[in-house]
Amino acid sequence: MEIAERRRLPSDRAMWQDVTRALSEALGRHEVPCVRGRGRAFVAPISGDCLGGAHAGGDGVRVIVLGGTWFVGRAIVAALRAAGHTPLVVHRGRAEPADLADVEHLHAERQSWPAHRDTLAAFEPGAAIDVSAENGAGARAALDALPSGIRLIALSSVDVYRAYEGMLARQLTDAVPLTEASALRTVRHVEGPHWENLELEERYLAAGAMVLRLGAVYGEHDYQRRFEPVLRRIRGGRTVLPVGAGNFLFSRVYVGDVARAVLAAVTSDHRRHGCFNIVETQTAPMGLFYAQIIAAAGADLELVRVSDEVLPADLRASAAVGQHLLASGQKARDVLGWRDSDPQEALRRSVQWHRANPPKDWDADFSGDDVALRTL
Numbered sequence: 001m002e003i004a005e006r007r008r009l010p011s012d013r014a015m016w017q018d019v020t021r022a023l024s025e026a027l028g029r030h031e032v033p034c035v036r037g038r039g040r041a042f043v044a045p046i047s048g049d050c051l052g053g054a055h056a057g058g059d060g061v062r063v064i065v066l067g068g069t070w071f072v073g074r075a076i077v078a079a080l081r082a083a084g085h086t087p088l089v090v091h092r093g094r095a096e097p098a099d100l101a102d103v104e105h106l107h108a109e110r111q112s113w114p115a116h117r118d119t120l121a122a123f124e125p126g127a128a129i130d131v132s133a134e135n136g137a138g139a140r141a142a143l144d145a146l147p148s149g150i151r152l153i154a155l156s157s158v159d160v161y162r163a164y165e166g167m168l169a170r171q172l173t174d175a176v177p178l179t180e181a182s183a184l185r186t187v188r189h190v191e192g193p194h195w196e197n198l199e200l201e202e203r204y205l206a207a208g209a210m211v212l213r214l215g216a217v218y219g220e221h222d223y224q225r226r227f228e229p230v231l232r233r234i235r236g237g238r239t240v241l242p243v244g245a246g247n248f249l250f251s252r253v254y255v256g257d258v259a260r261a262v263l264a265a266v267t268s269d270h271r272r273h274g275c276f277n278i279v280e281t282q283t284a285p286m287g288l289f290y291a292q293i294i295a296a297a298g299a300d301l302e303l304v305r306v307s308d309e310v311l312p313a314d315l316r317a318s319a320a321v322g323q324h325l326l327a328s329g330q331k332a333r334d335v336l337g338w339r340d341s342d343p344q345e346a347l348r349r350s351v352q353w354h355r356a357n358p359p360k361d362w363d364a365d366f367s368g369d370d371v372a373l374r375t376l
């Protein structure tokens with residue numbers, strides 16, 4: 001969005017800012033979710049004594065999960081446990097979902113993690129996965145706290161590619177699909193001063209880590225509610241959904257498949273550092289994706305094409321986009337043996353979860369739709 005501001009977009013600038021906001025939110029820039037403690041017993045902070053039970057790891061790997069209780073991290077922790085590994089979850093303790101897998105916790109603010117270096121070493125980890133570094137300072141705090149010689153994995157995003165910059169600036173910059181060798185962004189902090197995946201990648205790669213570049217993640221517990229523009233219309237009994245050109249190709253990935261990618265990285269024989277795109281094999285353009293969500297919900301909601309200029313704010317991700325953000329996950333499949341799951345089943349499960357767990361304060365105002373539809 002900073003790029004859009006600087007380059008003084010033409011008359012439809014306001015519309016485009018909404019588009020870029022919708023798209024950048026889809027890439028993970030968001031306020032903290034409304035997950036709060038619900039009385040689950042936890043260890044805060046852990047001590048040597050508390051770690052006693054966590055040492056019984058069997059053949060599994062003892063894995064420090066930095067973050068781990070909101071959405072992506074939550075799925076990773078569940079997958080690690082299910083696969084027989086032993087996670088230690090390190091976070092502040094603000095988000096303590098009742099149904100989180102039963103694992104040990106260290107509650108500490110990220111910038112204080114280096115002071116817990118001995119505690120983390122006492123856990124005797126074989127690997128660490130940083131789910132929520134957010135920027136270079138976040139990565140440095142983690143790296144200063146972790147024991148040396150363990151396998152390192154860090155999550156990043158396909159927003160590191162120059163194509164993302166091109167998409168925001170409405171310039172055609174790159175051929176797709178993007179591979180790990182595609183050009184990186186030349187402009188930093190496009191999402192504001194706090195966020196920068198390029199910084200965290202640099203620090204982690206220098207430390208020998210594997211970096212997983214995620215597409216737009218969807219699935220159970222997604223606090224960004226990326227299906228909500230469609231689901232709220234179904235919930236509100238609408239029969240028609242105004243949609244724009246709907247051509248945008250934006251690689252997505254199911255949260256369970258991200259967790260499987262982390263499992264593959266933890267146990268892979270591949271020892272070299274490097275980046276891996278973690279994205280679905282095939283990507284539906286945005287308009288078709290809306291239709292797939294409707295079908296997965298078993299709903300009767302017709303997509304009706306309107307001019308991009310009159311799209312309601314929450315449907316502007318369906319406006320025409322020139323530079324696509326389509327990435328290839330071939331390297332992860334070849335090197336890590338990772339596979340994404342059946343897309344229909346992943347979407348069905350995700351839509352089902354979001355329909356069963358609607359936001360408490362969902363927006364039932366459809367006046368923007370009526371305005372758009374009256375232009376036909």
Ligand SMILES: NC(=O)c1ccc[n+]([C@@H]2O[C@H](COP(=O)([O-])OP(=O)(O)OC[C@H]3O[C@@H](n4cnc5c(N)ncnc54)[C@H](OP(=O)(O)O)[C@@H]3O)[C@@H](O)[C@H]2O)c1
Pocket residue numbers: 026027028066067068069070071072073074090091092093094095096108109110111130131132133134155156157158214215216217218224
């Ligand atoms: N969602 C997407 O579409 C998408 C796309 C591309 C990449 N990604 C990547 O996915 C990752 C985010 O996933 P997520 O938010 O679902 O992760 P998560 O690990 O499930 O949740 C974030 C964790 O960080 C902890 N935390 C937050 N601020 C902290 C702080 N200052 N100190 C210590 N702990 C802190 C939170 O717990 P407390 O609140 O208890 O501290 C929580 O456990 C990011 O790396 C993002 O770039 C996401």
